[in-house]
């Protein structure tokens with residue numbers, strides 16, 4: 001069984017892999033900076049990335065210096081991505097219309113990294129096929145019996161919620177409909193999927209056609225522009241597995 005992980009960020013991918021020990025893991029995301037960071041962690045020695053991260057500092061000026069920097073080396077770019085993700089406001093990843101990362105400084109008290117974990121991640125990623133692109137492109141990699149883990153940005157219709165507002169731009173309801181079509185293709189391939197997504201009427205209409213097992217989960221979320229938007233989130237986990 002191959003594990004196909006589309007739209008995955010570092011931590012979950014590792015937890016999944018550590019937990020499942022899949023034979024032929026494959027991960028994919030449309031965020032080029034993220035995938036470059038993965039690739040650099042595998043290709044270049046992770047020690048170079050760690051060395052670079054150790055040079056970075058936790059101050060407002062330094063943060064904007066790193067945010068504005070145009071690094072040439074992939075390990076410097078990977079260190080920049082990891083640093084910004086850690087030190088930015090609420091760990092949000094956002095780019096402006098020119099594709100430039102524009103999240104403000106997060107005023108974190110501590111600047112600390114779990115370097116051992118980064119080294120563990122780079123070890124795990126060594127056996128992983130890594131792809132950058134739209135989720136639909138990954139369909140050709142899915143074979144009978146595979147397990148596909150799908151974790152899209154949570155977008156719904158109108159929540160007047162800054163975070164949803166931002167997400168809608170990167171992942172629209174039409175993208176959710178495309179994802180639902182892909183789930184149909186995954187099932188026709190006799191493969192399995194697990195999808196996490198927002199628990200919302202508009203998505204129940206889109207994914208309800210599959211009549212698959214759906215579990216509702218509540219969780220706390222610290223991500224979101226304004227304090228009020230953080231708090232309890234209702235999510236669904238949907239699967240055609242048992």
Ligand SMILES: C[S@@+](CC[C@H](N)C(=O)[O-])C[C@H]1O[C@@H](n2cnc3c(N)ncnc32)[C@H](O)[C@@H]1O
Nearest residue numbers: 007008009012029030031133134135151152153
């Ligand atoms: C909710 S995050 C995934 C979080 C991750 N699974 C985790 O738990 O750490 C959604 C991801 O979907 C990616 N994404 C957005 N639109 C996409 C698309 N059309 N195709 C592939 N990936 C996409 C984003 O770059 C982001 O990394």
